[in-house]
Amino acid sequence: MELIVISKPNFFKGEAQLINGLFDQGMQRFHLRKEGGDQSAYQKLLGEIEPRYLDRIALHQFHELASQFGIQRLHFKEAQRLALLHWHLKGKKEITLSTSTHSVNHLPDLLNFNYTFLSPVFQSISKENYPGFLTEGFQLPSFGDTKVIALGGVTAPKITELQQMNFDGVAVLGTIWNEPEQAIKNFKRLQQACQTTV
Template sequence: MKLFVISPAHFFKGEAALINQLFEAGMPVLHLRKENPNPRQYAGLISAVDERYHHRIALHQFHELTTEFPAIKRLHYPERMRNKLTQPFKNKEFTRSTSIHNLNDLNGVQGFAYTFYGPVFDSLSKPGYQTRLAGDFKVPVQENTAQLIALGGVDGDKIESLKQMGFKGAAVLGALWNDKEQALANFDKIKTACSS
């Protein structure tokens, strides 16, 4: 099962160092998403991450920073950004992802490698953001090739359930960042569950 990590919504002291440690521990992809960032602060965090890991960063904002950081070849299009797209992608050098919040939108995400969907479980990072899925949920048959990645309330104990539901991957946020001192240990547990 594929594993994705989404950054916390707010910058924090020591963030780049922890991101580097997570990459060293095997983090495959970091989705860099911040609430109300400015471009220089966002770029500053990227600069502080070891350049050998830049190819594993997906930008949720400021896609134009790929000119400053040419190793970054992953772009994420949140739902509102995706809905404004008027023509298909021509540049094939980027891996593109998106997000959906309604399964009826699943077959409308053409041109994306994968899409996050959630909350699959009650969110760990957003109190009150609860799942609407039934306990016997199964991923529906898709008409396109965008892999469906589970988001929301994902931790190491829920990976097996996600596999049984038919998700192709898991995206984690609160399970790592809610307790930063345990982030590496929690990541290792999730990574092990995804690979078993």
């Protein structure tokens, strides 16, 4: 199963070093999402990440920085997708497009995207009162080439269950960033669980 790490929503001291450390441990995809952050801080963080890892990063904001840093992964929030803000990138094979949705009913509409986050699958770790929608025996329907990534409350013990539900991968936020000092350790546990389920 694929494993994607989403950044902590706010900037913090030592963040770039920790992101580089996660890449050193084999992180294949990192989503840089900083709601409310300004472009200069976003740009500074990107500048502190090892250049050899920049092609593994997806930008959630300030897509115009992609060319400066050689990034070819762009994420569009659900509202941006519905406003067709991604449309000018349709068919550009060099650009990997991702989006977010909160309903299985929307999955057939995502044909222009390489993958989507579907959330919250379980009670969120990073947000209070954000319950998951999965029910016992849930099976993700097959609908096309867009991969579906489970987001929300994902921990290592739940990864096998998510694979059995037909998810293509998992994305994590709170499991990594709620205890930054344990980020590498928790990532390795998730990584092992994903590799075991292949």
